[in-house]
Amino acid sequence: MTELETELKSHLIKALNVEDIEAEKITEKTLLFKELKLDSIDAIEIETVVAKYYGIKIQTAERNATTMSSIGALAAFIEQYRNRDIEIVSKLYKAV
Numbered sequence: 001m002t003e004l005e006t007e008l009k010s011h012l013i014k015a016l017n018v019e020d021i022e023a024e025k026i027t028e029k030t031l032l033f034k035e036l037k038l039d040s041i042d043a044i045e046i047e048t049v050v051a052k053y054y055g056i057k058i059q060t061a062e063r064n065a066t067t068m069s070s071i072g073a074l075a076a077f078i079e080q081y082r083n084r085d086i087e088i089v090s091k092l093y094k095a096v
Contacts, residue, residue, distance in 0.1 A: 001028050005075045011053055012071070015045045028072035033065075043068060052093055054078045055086035 001009070005028045013023060018036060032038050032046070046068060047058045056078065058067070067077045 001071075002075065004078065005071050007053075008049075008075055008078065009071050011049045012046065015049050016042050026071065028075070029070055031070055032068060032074075046074070050074070050078065051085070051089045055083035055089050056081045057085040057088055057092075 009023065009026055012032075013019060013021070013026070016036075016038065021036065026036070030036065033042075038046075043063070047063075050056050050058055062077070066073060068074055
């Protein structure tokens with residue numbers, strides 16, 4: 001796993017309350033929604049993690065199986081768009 005994938009995995013484990021799953025068993029290829037049995041509420045939590053830690057507000061067209069299929073896919077998305085929406089996201093989380 002890359003450093004980003006490891007960091008992302010850590011954030012997601014905390015945000016999704018899946019601490020009961022052994023972190024070592026979650027790899028960059030683990031299918032988030034199939035193997036971890038995540039649902040639409042979890043998808044919102046994933047979006048929150050991506051916004052809060054990586055400055056990206058996931059757009060409607062980007063909410064798909066490709067972007068959010070695995071840690072690796074999500075990390076690739078983050079690498080491509082990191083801090084794209086930092087101004088919007090920082091205002092959003094500053095208000096909270």
